[in-house]
Amino acid sequence: xxxxxxxxxxxxxxxxxxxxxxxxxxxxxxxxxxxxxxxxxxxxxxxxxxxxxxxxxxxxxxxxxxxxxxxxxxxxxxxxxxxxxxxxxxxxxxxxxxxxxxxxxxxxxxxxxxxxxxxxxxxxxxxxxxxxxxxxxxxxxxxxxxxxxxxxxxxxxxxxxxxxxxxxxxxxxxxxxxxxxxxxxxxxxxxxxxxxxxxxxxxxxxxxxxxxxxxxxxxxxxxxxxxxxxxxxxxxxxxxxxxxxxxxxxxxxxxxxxxxxxxxxxxxxxxxxxxxxxxxxxxxxxxxxxxxxxxxxxxxxxxxxxxxxxxxxxxxxxxxxxxxxxxxxxxxxxxxxxxxxxxxxxxxxxxxxxxxxxxxxxxxxxxxxxxxxxxxxxxxxxxxxxxxxxxxxxxxxxxxxxxxxxxxxxxxxxxxxxxxxxxxxxxxxxxxxxxxxxxxxxxxxxxxxxxxxxxxxxxxxxxxxxxxxxxxxxxxxxxxxxxxxxxxxxxxxxxxxxxxxxxxxxxxxxxxxxxxxxxxxxxxxxxxxxxxxxxxxxxxxxxxxxxxxxxxxxxxxxxxxxxxxxxxxxxxxxxxxxxxxxxxxxxxxxxxxxxxxxxxxxxxxxxxxxxxxxxxxxxxxxxxxxxxxxxxxxxxxxxxxxxxxxxxxxxxxxxxxxxxxxxxxxxxxxxxxxxxxxxxxxxxxxxxxxxxxxxxxxxxxxxxxxxxxxxxxxxxxxxxxxxxxxxx
Amino acid sequence: xxxxxxxxxxxxxxxxxxxxxxxxxxxxxxxxxxxxxxxxxxxxxxxxxxxxxxxxxxxxxxxxxxxxxxxxxxxxxxxxxxxxxxxxxxxxxxxxxxxxxxxxxxxxxxxxxxxxxxxxxxxxxxxxxxxxxxxxxxxxxxxxxxxxxxxxxxxxxxxxxxxxxxxxxxxxxxxxxxxxxxxxxxxxxxxxxxxxxxxxxxxxxxxxxxxxxxxxxxxxxxxxxxxxxxxxxxxxxxxx
Ligand code: SF4
Numbered sequence: 001x002x003x004x005x006x007x008x009x010x011x012x013x014x015x016x017x018x019x020x021x022x023x024x025x026x027x028x029x030x031x032x033x034x035x036x037x038x039x040x041x042x043x044x045x046x047x048x049x050x051x052x053x054x055x056x057x058x059x060x061x062x063x064x065x066x067x068x069x070x071x072x073x074x075x076x077x078x079x080x081x082x083x084x085x086x087x088x089x090x091x092x093x094x095x096x097x098x099x100x101x102x103x104x105x106x107x108x109x110x111x112x113x114x115x116x117x118x119x120x121x122x123x124x125x126x127x128x129x130x131x132x133x134x135x136x137x138x139x140x141x142x143x144x145x146x147x148x149x150x151x152x153x154x155x156x157x158x159x160x161x162x163x164x165x166x167x168x169x170x171x172x173x174x175x176x177x178x179x180x181x182x183x184x185x186x187x188x189x190x191x192x193x194x195x196x197x198x199x200x201x202x203x204x205x206x207x208x209x210x211x212x213x214x215x216x217x218x219x220x221x222x223x224x225x226x227x228x229x230x231x232x233x234x235x236x237x238x239x240x241x242x243x244x245x246x247x248x249x250x251x252x253x254x255x256x257x258x259x260x261x262x263x264x265x266x267x268x269x270x271x272x273x274x275x276x277x278x279x280x281x282x283x284x285x286x287x288x289x290x291x292x293x294x295x296x297x298x299x300x301x302x303x304x305x306x307x308x309x310x311x312x313x314x315x316x317x318x319x320x321x322x323x324x325x326x327x328x329x330x331x332x333x334x335x336x337x338x339x340x341x342x343x344x345x346x347x348x349x350x351x352x353x354x355x356x357x358x359x360x361x362x363x364x365x366x367x368x369x370x371x372x373x374x375x376x377x378x379x380x381x382x383x384x385x386x387x388x389x390x391x392x393x394x395x396x397x398x399x400x401x402x403x404x405x406x407x408x409x410x411x412x413x414x415x416x417x418x419x420x421x422x423x424x425x426x427x428x429x430x431x432x433x434x435x436x437x438x439x440x441x442x443x444x445x446x447x448x449x450x451x452x453x454x455x456x457x458x459x460x461x462x463x464x465x466x467x468x469x470x471x472x473x474x475x476x477x478x479x480x481x482x483x484x485x486x487x488x489x490x491x492x493x494x495x496x497x498x499x500x501x502x503x504x505x506x507x508x509x510x511x512x513x514x515x516x517x518x519x520x521x522x523x524x525x526x527x528x529x530x531x532x533x534x535x536x537x538x539x540x541x542x543x544x545x546x547x548x549x550x551x552x553x554x555x556x557x558x559x560x561x562x563x564x565x566x567x568x569x570x571x572x573x574x575x576x577x578x579x580x581x582x583x584x585x586x587x588x589x590x591x592x593x594x595x596x597x598x599x600x601x602x603x604x605x606x607x608x609x610x611x612x613x614x615x616x617x618x619x620x621x622x623x624x625x626x627x628x629x630x631x632x633x634x635x636x637x638x639x640x641x642x643x644x645x646x647x648x649x650x651x652x653x654x655x656x657x658x659x660x661x662x663x664x665x666x667x668x669x670x671x672x673x674x675x676x677x678x679x680x681x682x683x684x685x686x687x688x689x690x691x692x693x694x695x696x697x698x699x700x701x702x703x704x705x706x707x708x709x710x711x712x713x714x715x716x717x718x719x720x721x722x723x724x725x726x727x728x
Numbered sequence: 729x730x731x732x733x734x735x736x737x738x739x740x741x742x743x744x745x746x747x748x749x750x751x752x753x754x755x756x757x758x759x760x761x762x763x764x765x766x767x768x769x770x771x772x773x774x775x776x777x778x779x780x781x782x783x784x785x786x787x788x789x790x791x792x793x794x795x796x797x798x799x800x801x802x803x804x805x806x807x808x809x810x811x812x813x814x815x816x817x818x819x820x821x822x823x824x825x826x827x828x829x830x831x832x833x834x835x836x837x838x839x840x841x842x843x844x845x846x847x848x849x850x851x852x853x854x855x856x857x858x859x860x861x862x863x864x865x866x867x868x869x870x871x872x873x874x875x876x877x878x879x880x881x882x883x884x885x886x887x888x889x890x891x892x893x894x895x896x897x898x899x900x901x902x903x904x905x906x907x908x909x910x911x912x913x914x915x916x917x918x919x920x921x922x923x924x925x926x927x928x929x930x931x932x933x934x935x936x937x938x939x940x941x942x943x944x945x946x947x948x949x950x951x952x953x954x955x956x957x958x959x960x961x962x963x964x965x966x967x968x
Contacts, residue, residue: 003747010748014755022763023903027771030899034892037852044853050805 048072054081054559056489056501057095058482059615061157061183062086062225063491063499064095065559068483068506075099075483075507080227085499085562086491087227094611095227097618101481102510104618106465106691108478109511118454119472128514131477136526138458139173142430143527148174148395152429154415156181156436156614159490161547164381165520165540166435172386172524172534174395177429179402180413181437181613184340185492186715187347190410191357192374194579196571200374202357204338205496205566206232208370209241211332213325215268215339215356216247220256221606222343224494242332244325246271247341249605249638249680250673261325262675264316265603265719266588268339271322272355273583274311276362277302278326285330286364294576298358301576301584314586334370335363338494342606342683345442345613347715349589354580361575367568374569375498380488381547389530401427408714410579416707416716419445422452435462435479435516438614440469441687444718445661445706462516467616468689479516484509486541487517488548488555499562502555515540579712592706593660593722600643602659602679602723604701610684617684619693628669629682635698636669638680639725644670647725654728657681657699659721661706664699665728679723768903772896777883778843779836780828784881789818794870794878806859809845812836846886848897849874849914856966875911919966 019025048071057064057078065084069077078098080091101107111131116122126134142150153170155163158180167178188202206212206229217223220233233256236243245257246268254260263271279285280299289295312319329335339356340348357372365371388396402418404411421427432453443449446468453459453472461473464481479485482503489501517540524531537543545552554561591601609624611617617625628636637657639649649655649668657666657679666681674680685698708718790796797810815837822833836843851857862868870878887896899905900913907913 003751007747007751011751011755014752014757015759016755017752018756018759019763022760022767023905024763024767026905027767027899027903028891031771031889031891034852034894037854038893047808049801049807050803 046071046074048074053504053506055483055506056503056559057091057098058487058489058503059094059098059101059611060092060222060226060613061185061491061493062092062227063489063493063495063501064091064225064227065501066091066095066098070506073507075102081559084560085497085564086225086495088231090227090231092222092226092230093609093621093624094615094618097620098483100618100620101465101615102483102507104691106467106616106694107481107511108464108466108470108476108513111478111512112476114474118459118474121471123476128477128512131475132519132522132526134475135460135477135523138431139523139527143173143391146391146394147430148391149176149398149401150428150430151175151433152177152179152401152431153433153435154179154181154437154439155434157183157185158412159492160488161381161540161544162435162487162517164383165517165535165543166433168383168386168534169520169524169531171396172388172392172531173527174388174392176396176398176400176405177402178413179415179418181439181442182345182347182413182415182716184344184347184353186412187340187350187353187713189412190350190713190715191353192569192571193410194577195354195357195361195574196569197574198374198569198571200376200567200569201492202494202569203373203375203492203496203498203567204336204494205368205370205373206336206338206494207235207496209236209334209336209365210370211241211329211335212236212243213329213335213337213359214243214245214253214257215272215337215352216245216341217253217338217344218251218342218606219243219245219253220608221251221253222608223253223338223340224344225491226343226608228495242328244329248603248675248678250671251342251605252607255673261317261321264314264588264675265601265678266349266591267315269349269352269355269583270306270311270314270586270588271317272337272339272352272359273302273306273586274308274315274322275326275329276355276359277306277311278308278323279330279359279362282327282330284327285362289361289364289366289573292361293572293574298575298580301580305584305586314588329359330363332363334365334368336360336365336370336372341719342604343612345606345683346444346718347710347713348719349717350710350713350715351580351583352589354577355583358575361573366573367566372569373496374567375492375495376567380500380549380551383547384536386534387530392530401429403714410712411714414714415439415443417709417714419443419448419452420707422455423448429456431458431460432456433460433462434469434473436614438463438467438469438616440472441467441616441689441700442613442702443707444702444716446700446702447662448706462519464513465615466689467614468687471689477516477519478511478513479519480505480509480513483507484513485515486544487515488544496566497562497564498567499560500551500555501560504556504559517543582711589710589717589719590708591720591722592708592718595722598659598722598724600639600677600679600723600725601720602637602657602681602704603720604683604705605638605680606683610682612684616687616690616694619691622694622697625685628671630685630698631667633697634665634667635681635685637666637725638669638671638674640674640676640678641670641672642676643679644668648727649725655725656728657704658724658726659704661721662703664704666699668725678720679725764903771890772887773890775846775886775888777846777886779832779883781883782881783878787878798870800860800864804860804864806863809847812840812842815843846888846895848877848884848886848895850895851898851914852894854967872910873914875909916966923966 051070052067055066057066064087065081067079067081080087080089082089110125112123113126115124153166155166170178192200219229243257244259245254246261246263248262248265308319308322337356337359360372399406402414404414440450459473461470461476462479463470464479470476483506487503491499521535524535551561651670653668657664681701683701686700687694705721707716710717799807822830898914
C-alpha cells in the first residue's frame, strides 16, 4: 500500500477529529489561562495568619489613624482606622500607598558614606559604629574650635519628641540653628501671637461651620488634615452648607464649591478687609467683639482704605459680588473664613492671615461652634532642665543664621532665607543635619538651596529614602520608616481639638536602619560630657515612654490620645496690632520679575494625588495623576485659551516656560478655569531622586520660583513669579 | 486528449478510498489514545509528600476530629495545614520507630523548619475562600470538598500540573472533568453548583458535569436558611 499525500492528509484529519473529542484542547485552554494568571512577577501576598495593628500615618501633617493589615510578618494593606477622631476610616491616596514606601526600591538600606563627588550616587556601605564616630569626630572638632553655632538642623516640624531631641541636641551643643520646614502653621502661629498674645495654633471647628469662606485653601486638595477636610466637605454638601472659594484658578476645591470667585492673586488681604468694611458699615459685626482693643483703628482702616470700589479695583472682583459676599458671610449663623493657599506649604503673607483672622473675629466666631479655636503645642515634653557648658552658652548667644528672632523678631525659623544668606556670603554652616525633610526638592528656588548645600562641608541626612537631599549628602544615616518605629505624632493641622497619635513598629525593620532618635542620642553620648548628660535615657523608646508618662498606655492601646475638649483661644484680642499698620497703604504681595521680559504670571497648584513635602509620590500614586497634569514625562501648564491664542500655543504643544529663576520644557493644556495671563503648574513633580517610577517625570515648580520675604514675618510669601512661555 | 487523463484520475481515486478511511481511523485512534491516556501522563508530574502522613492514626489520637489540627483562629480565619508549632506539642521527640516519624523529628522539629507540605487543595491566589462561612455558617462538613482524607493511612502522590503549577485535585482525577462526588473537583464551576443556583433553604444535587449553563433541576429543601446564591457583585465575593 502506498502512503500518499491523501493518506497523510486523512491521517491528519482523523487526528484532528479525534483530538476534538479528547479533553486535550479544553484542558490546555484552561491550563494556559491559569498559567497566564500566575506569572511569577505578579505580586501575591503570602498565605498565613492575618493580623491588624493600629498606628498613625505620617506621610503628611494630617495625622490620620491607620489600621495595618498583615499576613504573618508581611504588611499587605493600610486602611483608615475606624472611629479615629480625624479620619474615621477614611484614607487618602498617599496613606494607601504607604506600603510602597516600606517595601519599595527607594529605601536606603544601610548607613552610606559618599565616595564619589556629591550627588554622583557613589556610596560606600558602612557600619553604624563607623557612621556615628564619623559624625562625632566632625562635631567634636568644630566644637573645640568654638564654632558650635555653625552646625544646623532642618526637621519637618517643631512639635513631637524627635524634633525636640534635635533642638535639645543643638542647644546642648551650642547652636541656635534649629530650622523647620515652612508651612502655613508658621503664619497662623504668628497671627495668634500678634493678635491674641498667645502661643498656639489656630484650630477650626470646620465640621460645624455653615458658611465657609476659603481664601484659596485647597479644602479637597490637601489643606490642613486632608482626609478630615474631605469628610467635612462631604458633610457640608450633604447638609446644604455653603462654600465660597476665592482663587484665580478653578481648582478641584473651587469646582466643588457653591461659588468660585476668581481674584487677582496676591490681593486676598484687600478682599478680606473690603469684606470687613461692608460688614462694619452695615452693622453686621458682632457687637461683643467690637469692644476689643484696636477696633476703632481697624474700623477707620477699613472704612478709609478699603471701600468696596477700591477693593473691587485691587482684586478684580466686581463691587456687587463683594457686597453680597460680605452680607451672606456675616448673616450666616456659623461663618468661618480660612486661608493658606493650596496644601499650605508656603507660609504666605502675614497681613492676609491677620486680615482673615480679623474677619473671623468680626463675625464673632472665635471660641464659638463652627469657628476658630486654639490648638496648643505639645505640652507633654517636660524634660529635665539642660545644663549648658560655656561653649553651649556662647554658641546659643550667637544670632541664628536665618535671622529668625533677630532681624525678624517674631519668627522662630526662616529656612526660606538660608540659601540666600549662605550664597551671598553673609553666613555659613559647617554641618547640616536633615531629618524628615527634603529641602533640596521642596524649598522654593531649590537650585539655590542646592548651591548653599554645596558650600556646607558636611551634610548628614537621616532620610529613609534616597531623596534629593539624601542623594546630595555626605553621609546617610537611614531612619526606620513610620511602619517600623515608635514615635509620637502630635497633630495640629487646623484641627479644632489637639490629638496625639503614636506610630508603632507594625513590622520589624526591614533593613539595617536605626531610629533617628536613637542616633541623635548615640552621637550625643559619644561626644560625652554635658552632651551625654543632656540625654539621660537609655534609648529613644525609653525616652518616649518616660516623656509620655500615663499617655503611653493609652497610646499603645488605642493608637491615639484625644480628650475631646476644644481649647479656648485666650488672650486679649487686638484688632489692630502694630504689624498691621502697613495695610494702611495696600500693595499686593509683589512677584519677582519684570513685566516686559515676563508678561505672564506663574502660580503653582496642588493636587491630592501629588505629594510635595518630604515624601515623593509612591508608584501607585503617580499612576493616578491625570493626563492634563503629567503627560509623556512632561508637566502640563494650564493657560486660558485666550492666552494660548495670543501666544499661538495650542493644546498639547510643547513650550518653554521661563522665569527669572529657571526654565523648563512643558506641555500646554488650555483650560477655561484659569484667569487669562496666568500660567499654572502642578507642584510635586520633577523629582530627580527616588525611584524610576517618579524620577524624571515633569518639572519641579520649586526650580522656577524664589522665595519672597514677607516684610513683617520674614516668612516666604511668594504666591507666584513672572513668567514667559515660548514655543519650542 | 483530455479523456485519457480524466480516466486515469478516476481510477486512482477509486484505488485510494480504502486507505484514506484507514488512515482517518488510524489518525482518530492515535489522537484518542494520545488525548485520553498519554496527555494526562505528560501533563502531570508526580511528587511525593516530604513525610508520609497517617490521618487515621492522628484522628484516633485527637479529640475534636479534623478541627483538632485544622482549626479556626480567633479571628475566624482558618489555619489550614498545621504549622510545626502545633505538631511540636506532641512530637517534640520521636514517637515510636516509624522512619517517617524519625525523619520528621530529625529534619524538621530539631531544626525548627516548617514541613513543605504539598497542598492538594491549594487554589489560585485570586480566589478568596472563607472556610468559616462554609463550615461554621453553612455547617458543611470537611468531606464535602475534601473527601475522605481523614481516613487515609498514607499520603497520596501529589500530582502537579506542569503548566499551572496547581494540584491535579483542582481539575479532578478524571481528565474529562467529570465527577461522581462533590469532592472530586474544585474548579469554579463546582463552587457555582451551589452559588449560582442555591436559594435560601434549598440544596442542589451535584451534577456529574462541569459545565455551568446546563439546567439544574435537582434542588431540594434543606433546613439551612443562609442565602447562597450570589447575586449583586457576585464575582467579587470570591475574586478579590
Ligand atoms: S491625609 Fe495625610 S495623614 Fe492622612 S492618610 Fe493621607 S497622607 Fe496620611
